Ligand SMILES: Nc1ncnc2c1ncn2[C@@H]1O[C@H](COP(=O)(O)OP(=O)(O)OP(=O)(O)O)[C@@H](O)[C@H]1O
């Protein structure tokens with residue numbers, strides 16, 4: 001079984017994806033980490049964000065096993081990720097890796113922006129997770145502030161709105177709900193209720 005989970009920044013995709021993966025005993029890939037790793041490397045190496053070929057080279061050299069999620073969670077890296085994610089050559093370099101992960105015999109859970117539309121259009125279950133920008137900003141603000149980042153709620157909301165516009169407006173694999181995805185709006189749902197709703201969606205689609 002392939003479960004594809006897409007949605008905008010800080011909607012709770014990863015929280016749901018990790019929980020479904022544990023529940024069904026499936027491997028999980030947070031595909032945002034791939035773009036974050038490219039963005040972080042570009043920042044560290046002072047690569048010009050207009051230099052698509054150089055950024056694609058970084059994407060091609062990515063080692064999935066060496067990713068350190070904790071080191072990639074900052075707001076600055078998230079912003080860099082969304083800038084490199086606009087570039088078709090970068091996306092092309094990361095395509096096979098994600099498709100191979102989705103197609104392993106065990107099945108898999110992937111979360112990102114284009115899983116149900118581009119990476120695994122054949123997925124049995126597609127969930128589009130969303131919440132208002134204000135609810136998402138509040139969640140991300142708490143997360144970043146909890147990690148000691150000196151941010152304000154207003155800055156995080158502005159970042160979320162900019163990311164939404166860039167991710168949805170780009171020409172290459174934009175953030176968009178797949179026609180056969182079920183929308184899960186968790187604005188008014190806590191973590192547990194959001195996960196419970198996702199489990200209901202899987203059950204309705206697959207009987208599992
Ligand atoms: N339903 C919920 N209610 C409140 N907080 C939530 C809910 N779901 C997740 N969170 C919290 O919101 C933050 C963002 O969640 P998560 O990382 O799962 O989102 P995401 O969509 O994967 O984010 P991104 O892909 O942009 O990094 C986390 O701190 C998480 O604990």
Ligand SMILES: Nc1ccn([C@@H]2O[C@H](COP(=O)(O)O)[C@@H](O)[C@H]2O)c(=O)n1
Nearest residue numbers: 031032033035081082085112113114167
């Ligand atoms: N399938 C994906 C996943 C992510 N992106 C881009 O990466 C940025 C960071 O992702 P997070 O999920 O960690 O917030 C995101 O803003 C997207 O621009 C993508 O394009 N496709």
